[in-house]
Amino acid sequence: MAEAEVPEVPAFDVPSRLLGKDGRPAPHVNADKYKSDYPQSIDNTDEFFGKLGKELIDWDVPFKTVRSGGFENGDVAWFNEGRLNAAYNCVDRWAHKYPDRVAIIYEADEPGQAQEITYSQLLVQVSQAANMLKSLGVRKGDTVIVYLPMIPEAVVSLLACARIGAIHSVVFAGFSADSLRDRTNDCGARVVITTDEGKRGGRNIATKSIVDAALKECDKVEHVVVVKRTGGQVNIDEKRDIWWHEACSRERAYCPPESMSAEDPLFILYTSGSTGKPKGVVHATAGYLFGTALTLRHVFDVHPDKGDRFACMADVGWITGHSYIVYGPLMNGVTTLVFESTPVYPSPSRYWEIVDQHKLTQFYTAPTSIRLLRRLGDEHVKKHDLSSLRVIGSVGEPINPEAWHWYNDNVGRKECAIVDTYWMTESGSIMITPLPGATKTKPGSATFPFWGIKPVLLDPTSGEVLEGNNVEGVLAIAQPWPSVARTIFGDHQRFLDTYMRAYKGYFFTGDGAARDKDGYIWIKGRVDDVINVSGHRLSTAEIESALIQHPGVAETAVVGIPDEVTGQTIAAYVTLKPEFSYDSEEALTKELVIQVRRNIGPFAAPKKIIIVSDLPKTRSGKIMRRLLRKCASHDTDNLGDLSSLADPSVIDHIKEKTNAFDKK
Numbered sequence: 270m271a272e273a274e275v276p277e278v279p280a281f282d283v284p285s286r287l288l289g290k291d292g293r294p295a296p297h298v299n300a301d302k303y304k305s306d307y308p309q310s311i312d313n314t315d316e317f318f319g320k321l322g323k324e325l326i327d328w329d330v331p332f333k334t335v336r337s338g339g340f341e342n343g344d345v346a347w348f349n350e351g352r353l354n355a356a357y358n359c360v361d362r363w364a365h366k367y368p369d370r371v372a373i374i375y376e377a378d379e380p381g382q383a384q385e386i387t388y389s390q391l392l393v394q395v396s397q398a399a400n401m402l403k404s405l406g407v408r409k410g411d412t413v414i415v416y417l418p419m420i421p422e423a424v425v426s427l428l429a430c431a432r433i434g435a436i437h438s439v440v441f442a443g444f445s446a447d448s449l450r451d452r453t454n455d456c457g458a459r460v461v462i463t464t465d466e467g468k469r470g471g472r473n474i475a476t477k478s479i480v481d482a483a484l485k486e487c488d489k490v491e492h493v494v495v496v497k498r499t500g501g502q503v504n505i506d507e508k509r510d511i512w513w514h515e516a517c518s519r520e521r522a523y524c525p526p527e528s529m530s531a532e533d534p535l536f537i538l539y540t541s542g543s544t545g546k547p548k549g550v551v552h553a554t555a556g557y558l559f560g561t562a563l564t565l566r567h568v569f570d571v572h573p574d575k576g577d578r579f580a581c582m583a584d585v586g587w588i589t590g591h592s593y594i595v596y597g598p599l600m601n602g603v604t605t606l607v608f609e610s611t612p613v614y615p616s617p618s619r620y621w622e623i624v625d626q627h628k629l630t631q632f633y634t635a636p637t638s639i640r641l642l643r644r645l646g647d648e649h650v651k652k653h654d655l656s657s658l659r660v661i662g663s664v665g666e667p668i669n670p671e672a673w674h675w676y677n678d679n680v681g682r683k684e685c686a687i688v689d690t691y692w693m694t695e696s697g698s699i700m701i702t703p704l705p706g707a708t709k710t711k712p713g714s715a716t717f718p719f720w721g722i723k724p725v726l727l728d729p730t731s732g733e734v735l736e737g738n739n740v741e742g743v744l745a746i747a748q749p750w751p752s753v754a755r756t757i758f759g760d761h762q763r764f765l766d767t768y769m770r771a772y773k774g775y776f777f778t779g780d781g782a783a784r785d786k787d788g789y790i791w792i793k794g795r796v797d798d799v800i801n802v803s804g805h806r807l808s809t810a811e812i813e814s815a816l817i818q819h820p821g822v823a824e825t826a827v828v829g830i831p832d833e834v835t836g837q838t839i840a841a842y843v844t845l846k847p848e849f850s851y852d853s854e855e856a857l858t859k860e861l862v863i864q865v866r867r868n869i870g871p872f873a874a875p876k877k878i879i880i881v882s883d884l885p886k887t888r889s890g891k892i893m894r895r896l897l898r899k900c901a902s903h904d905t906d907n908l909g910d911l912s913s914l915a916d917p918s919v920i921d922h923i924k925e926k927t928n929a930f931d932k933k
């Protein structure tokens with residue numbers, strides 16, 4: 270393996286709260302440590318990670334082989350022969366040492382109702398839930414669907430599954446019944462965990478009735494466990510449904526953890542790819558826990574012994590919630606926040622009230638929230654004491670420099686480290702990021718690779734590695750890291766084709782990126798048909814297959830267009846079947862929006878649906894999305910080469926229809 274290229278990390282003024290003064294801890298890493306450790310992690314990988322693997326994880330049986338396999342054959346494995354239990358590592362070891370340390374702060378939808386759960390209480394809750402799952406017949410290797418809003422039981426459910434060796438598959442509670450049905454069937458779950466209702470932004474969400482609708486077509490599901498959140502009216506099927514609190518209270522307060530192989534799957538999480546069918550990304554127990562533990566500690570400079578209180582504002586339904594609400598923090602024995610509400614409920618001060626009230630030390634959110642709050646005015650953030658914060662982070666999409674500065678100035682008060690963290694569902698944990706106290710940042714750049722990550726930029730056509738600085742290409746990773754996904758559930762071939770065969774011998778991220786003159790990495794966004802709306806990852810193909818189910822739709826093409834707040838929004842161009850008759854375009858587009866909401870979920874609803882007579886196609890019939898993207902965002906001065914279009918006049922028609930739509 271070629272030697273690591275060590276990024277030239279420039280000297281800089283470390284932000285004042287990272288200097289180890291005023292009772293604040295000194296950071297784990299500085300520029301020199303990064304410079305010496307990074308090449309070790311790439312060139313002496315086994316030694317480097319072998320040592321850390323012993324430190325970060327409590328093993329039932331120690332591992333012998335640090336890593337084996339590779340991207341060529343898609344057989345990556347880490348910490349083989351080792352045996353461990355994820356829940357034991359996240360809960361028991363802290364409950365034994367620090368029983369009264371707060372594990373979870375639950376900040377409910379309505380302000381003023383926060384609750385704290387200690388590690389010893391968490392151990393009891395996880396044990397009882399684990400025993401309850403066992404009494405329902407759940408065994409090691411079985412899959413459990415978790416369809417829960419942001420309540421402590423979401424964390425407890427995941428750990429309860431892990432405790433007995435069951436594989437959890439969380440479905441974001443904003444997904445529709447159809448999406449939930451497809452995921453439940455794909456992973457063959459027999460148990461679903463949900464709530465009577467969810468509560469978000471003062472509104473109730475009918476989670477249980479969505480589950481009821483989904484399960485009409487899920488023959489394998491035998492039980493639904495229902496957490497009582499609101500006490501709202503729900504249908505209870507006596508044979509199938511069980512109240513969480515009743516079932517758990519019957520169980521013993523200790524459940525012995527199942528000893529698992531390092532490579533046993535910990536969870537499946539569905540994510541969007543470039544085809545319509547979501548992929549069940551599978552993560553392995555040890556490598557994933559290791560990756561989340563190590564990144565949490567160093568990227569956020571977490572010090573559990575100093576009483577750090579870490580807050581990630583994501584939802585547990587996405588990978589960010591898995592890694593940085595649940596596993597990363599709990600693997601470090603730190604306090605983690607479970608936030609049920611939105612950044613603007615009941616007012617745009619909500620985040621800052623929480624930081625102040627709970628004296629949070631790290632705060633991690635998405636650029637879309639930062640942009641939204643920036644737009645709503647500085648006064649909401651200015652009036653709060655945010656001096657407990659040391660590190661503020663961003664994830665999910667590129668952060669534009671304006672939002673970065675606003676975050677740094679108003680939230681970090683220019684005294685905190687700010688980390689723009691780049692990673693993805695398939696990476697399990699953060700890949701490219703500044704490290705507090707070690708990295709001089711540039712607004713909008715994710716900067717440098719984390720330990721063990723060897724990024725390369727490839728020429729998209731030739732696949733050749735673009736050496737040196739001042740280059741732009743597609744981003745791939747040259748060697749396996751511990752938390753990389755191991756497969757796609759039930760479809761290893763698709764896993765190989767998507768990630769390992771696009772550029773042979775590399776892990777392909779799906780993103781474009783540039784390395785600037787100073788060696789800093791800038792993520793440019795997806796180069797495939799994945800779009801990112803408010804940090805939600807969606808595939809255009811998935812939305813297209815929802816639209817096409819409408820009886821009137823002949824063809825459709827969905828594109829992402831830039832948006833100031835949400836990063837991207839969705840525009841759909843639709844052609845209709847000639848025989849289809851309808852009253853008005855307005856009524857029809859409403860129906861189509863409903864179709865997408867019903868099929869995927871409200872967050873996937875297109876902002877624009879434009880009915881056209883034809884789509885721009887090449888002579889061989891391929892839709893030219895590039896042109897649609899430009900038309901949708903009115904960027905039509907330079908449409909480039911149109912010679913391959915079968916019928917160039919279609920572009921004027923599409924421009925006209927887009928203008929007409931936007932004038933409405």
Ligand code: WTA
Nearest residue numbers: 664665666667689690691692693694792806
């Ligand atoms: C994008 C979210 C720029 C990227 C953790 C990636 C980012 C996709 C960043 C994964 C960042 C994530 N800068 N782009 N800091 N972080 N992305 O699977 O396009 O929901 O491929 O995981 O989000 O989205 P996913």
